[in-house]
Amino acid sequence: MELHLNRVDYMQVGVTSQKTMRLLPALGKKATQKVAIADNDGVLTCFGMKKGEPVPVFKTLPGPKVSRLDLGGVLGTPQEKVFVCSGSEVRGFTKKGKQFLTFEANLTESITAMRVCGADLFVCASYVYNHYCDCKDQDYFLSGDKINDIACVTSAHLERPAPVLACQDRLLRVLQGSELRYDVAVPGPPSVLELYNKDGGKLTPHPLQTLPNRRTTGEDVLYGTADGKVGLLKIGESAALSQWVIDNHQKKGGVLCIDTYDIIGDGVSDLLIGRDDGSMEVYGFDSAGEPALRFEHVLSESVTSVQGGCVGKESYDEVITATYTGWVTGLTTEAQKAEAGPGDELSMSKETQTKVAALRLELDQLQSRVLQGRERYQQTSRSGTAVSAVPVFSVNDKFTLCQDDASYSLTLEVHTAIDNLLLQSDVPIDLLDVDKNSAVVSFSECDSEPNGNFLLATYRCQANTTRLELKVRSIEGQYGTLQAYVTPRLQPKTCQLRQYPIKPLSLHQRTHSLQHDRPMNRLSLVGLFSLAEIHSWVGFCLPEVPEKTPAGETLTLYFLNTFLGTQLEATYSKGEGHFRSDNISTISILSDVLSKEATQRKINLNISYDINDESVSHTLRMIHPKLQYQLLLAKKVQLIDALKELQVHEGTADFLIPEYRSILDESQHLLDEYKKQPAHLERLYGMITDLYIDKFKFKGQNVKTKVSSLLEILDNYDLNSLLAFFSEA
């Protein structure tokens, strides 16, 4: 089944946040739907399309930034009331634009996620969840980490509606009233939740109803993660069942919005997924009920909202997307007609011509107003007392650890074209090339003394670049800050500083399960410190630690080293902290950083170690397959060119031994694999060297002089000789 969708731009509003656009239900049969969209200027716009022109239904006055938009209404009637939240306030509008509700939730923080369900209102503000019924407070829950989104599952299997919270610590928390019913670990920090088929799959007439895993009950929840994965969970009374997960092998962007809509027209609801790298995907389901990619379109900026429906023209289904800079775009099933016949000089339709003319007129007027403004601004420069303060422009940025190649990806998005970007770092890091990034990079000479610069790089962007993506590789143990100065192409020119901490254990990520049979080293701290203090130290050392100290006397967090697969367990309470890891280097880094932090705050720490010598050889054995694979790969890649030459020279490859022939056959794959992980081998060598130094550091020996002989052994790698080298001396 091939799907062809054509792109149509409808309208542009201000910068939009995640999930701030919805389609109002259609009135009659086959009629087009209206679009409700709210932006960061606080304007809620509702418009419909008439003859290719957007016709506004209503538009509210500017106000504080709108963070979410949802539709609601009395259960059983069309859900056509529009709810928006800005700050800690929720407002409701009828489809005509009449405001009928203003509700102040009295939260200290701004609302980040909202869901409306009949008379029930669910709102979340960073760590807090609140449930109101008819604007009366019902339930309250304090989550262990930031809440990114909320869904509300109602089903016959459940006694009461079960709210599901998507939390930053890779957990979905299923609530019952004010209590946690249970939590489910998902493969990445969930960023969006959506019910399958909007009501949890309840009314879907699935063609595969005979299959055991048919989706006929209303408890299916779709989630999307910040690292680009999508999955389906069946929420049960006491546990959730994972149905499937779409992995993110192609390293696409994080998921920002999900919708289900039958765009293919086969009777099964398809998945519509919008990502922060601008791609919009349609997944259909194959006969086994597994999702399969059917269509992909790449817009140039983050897709903040997506919904299936019909807006542009009657009886043509389409996917409506809203992007970061506020473009509402349709991907329609309507074929784009060939406009002009051969020999016809007019290449534009009348409609477009009037549209363009109107736009040009508006531009001219704006231009003169801008000129006036510019002049006035220039005049102020002559006054001695006037000041110049340009309002802060919004930058949509993300700095995340990619699990696959253990590197950080930094994405920056601005609502207008970026002129240049300056990157500065006070720790040694590597900047990697990203194919998608077309900006011209230039590295400047660095002066580590006295200005502490280890990286100074400028990116000069091509015209119309609103989004930049780059990759950064850090080294564990070396920590500091990466700073980015973004300058957009906007007069008067300003630039904004963004800072990203590179943590000492930067390659670790949170996990919720550990293998307990590994040999572990332990680091224990005892001293006069509060829980909040040690929590902040842990947060200083490791990524993905909640800013706020979670409730409870003792906290336990698990981490996984994304590069080596070693693990770390942190358990701490007031006056006491224990860290257990099978990687001795992790313990060494932690002890260095923690003692430094404590000295800075003049807190007396009692540090004790429990080093398990077994752990070193265990770690080496864990590295072994990776190292062996990389060495073999490097060897094979080295041979490819020579073998190809032989093949050309002899005209055939039949005379080669099978091993070489297979290298020739797989050459493309090998090269791809090799390209994907630049400097992988060097990183592994570096970590083995650290391991060696750290092992003997705990014994009080300095073995830095022996590192060269270690590297010699690595050059002629053999696990046993390496193990022997580690155990001697």
Place this chain on the structure above:
Amino acid sequence: MLVPIFTLKLNHKINPRMVTVGKFDGVHPCLTAATQAGKVFIHNPHARGQRPAAHRLSQSAQDSDISLLNINQAVSCLTAGPLGPNTAGDTLLVGSQTNLLAYDVHDNADIFYREVTDGANAIVLGKLGDIQSPLAIIGGNCAIQGFDYEGKDQFWTVTGDNVRSLVLCDFTGDGKNELLVGSEDFDIRVFKEDELVSEMAENETVTSLCHMHGSRFGYALANGTVGVYDRTARYWRIKSKNHAMSIHAFDLNGDGVVELITGWSNGKIDARSDRTGEVIFKDNFASSVAGVVEGDYRMDGQVQLICTSTDGEVRGYLPASKELKGNLMESSVEQDLVRELSQRRQNLLLELRNYEENAKVVVGVSETDSEVGVIPANTQLQTALSVRSATEAQKAHVELSISTPNETIIRSVLIFAEGIFEGESHVVHPSAQNLSGCVRVPIVPPKDIPVDLHIKAFIGGKTSTQFHVFEITRQLPRFSMYVMAVDPLVAPPTGRVTFSINDRPQRVVMWLNQNFLLPEGTNSPDVTFTSLRGGGLLSISMASSGQITLSTDDIDLAGDLIQSLASFLAIEDLSAEVDFPDYFKELRTTLTEVDEFHSVHQKLTAAIADHSNYIRNMLVQAEDARLMGDMITMKKRYRELYDLNRDLVTEYKIRSNNHNALLARLKSVNQAIQRAGRLRVGKPKNQVISACRDAIKSNNVNTLFKIMKAGAAAS
């Protein structure tokens, strides 16, 4: 949307920039490209398996359409085209670092095989100026040579550095072709036969040139820049992070005007309008593009654009038909237009909002320390350039100081400039403790070129997260690395150039002020500088008769000064008396060394011939022994062979060292001629160059020096 009309996978690697199409039998176009292991393949899908394998040519076993040509040397350039007067088909020309081969593919015979000591980095085939027969012109290390169909050396000239690209085009519009040469010293030079008519300075090695139409030509640089020149004026250029591998002119949208087609190192192909540089079409290959050529590959009367990748993938594109209306991309023009206009509207609205919000800020409210970065509206950035001699802590440099007049601080300074930094930019980012309202940037321009410094300074308060960006452009004068001070310990320079001009001294002072960083109030044309690079002295003096004497030991600097002064005063012809005793002494030694290396080279070549005879014998003996089952003898023979092989390898190393040394000497000889030329302007310049060439040819060293000193007219 335009799609390829044919796609081929040739299963042979293609060396970048070594692709051509030739009609070797006069009818069928064949894609010809250099591949691995010193081979050239010829793809001829039109006449399958008609030709027997012999001589250099052998049929590829994998693909019957492909024949392979053994060159047995690393190919460095190739082209095909009509060379001889009596042959129907095209001649294939293959250049390597030591030889040029002209080969008739149809008859399977060498036309000529010439040794070229300067190597062949680039090749072009065609008519040049008034020379009757078409020439194969190769560019090597600082030298350009043209051969006719008999292999006769018809044309020779020198250029400033190693040649990387050549193209023939009618630059002056006189109906005759000029030769455009792109070289490693970042210059594009235009030769009307052997007369240098124009010179355009770029900022990186010029890797490709192509003729567009009329006097317009496209160029590509090693730093990812491509652009179009019309005569000496640059029309447009763009820079990418990828490298342009090949450029070609082709009318892809069918509007009657050729576009610049660029093949990039990341596999992208794009077509850009020759007027604006706007992309009208793009496509992607899986691997780097190797070459872009054109030919009627389907033999249906329509010429296709043929793009090849290094992996051997070939795609052919037909020019767009009328129905596409020049719209080769997927998206529709209307939507793009609407989108672009809306984007502009959005930008204007945002700018307007900036002014409105700015006006709302109450005067005098919270000064520099707020996050937004409020600064006094009358903040103006002051910049100053000055020359700093070397101190113990720092090398000699030109100092750019940037300061604010009030308590605001400079968070960071970005300087974008071409050719003087490692990348295209230089950043100064003081640490948080060292923030102040003044930043000093040391600049050390590596060459004497005028540079525009595009300065962006981030101004704000100490704790701001948003800064005002001040953009200023300052020009760094051409000879900025010279300070007006005389160190009495430094010996006066021995080299000097004397020439006369018919201009007032004031004009020379103006030139000095424009090109040097002089202290205030210098109004005499008699000045002495110390070079910050080498420490040597440079003095300029002008007599009342208009005679100017330049004293310096740096012959390049003298050349630069004369060229710069001549263009400032609009002097067309200028001859000069020259003496650089040290440099000439060096050159004399180089010339004797060249002779020595030449004779060593000949000896070694003879030795190689001996050895290869031995090897042949030994191999036959060894194989004989094997067939006769005499394993002991066979082993012995093979052992001997092994030893011989080892000797050969060492000998090869000696030979290649010798060759490289020879090349370096030849290059410096060529450069010397070029330098002697640069001390003159216009006609005297060309006379000096050709006279020097004649002197070298006749091996008359004394005449050579006489010409270099006094000019060609005196000899």
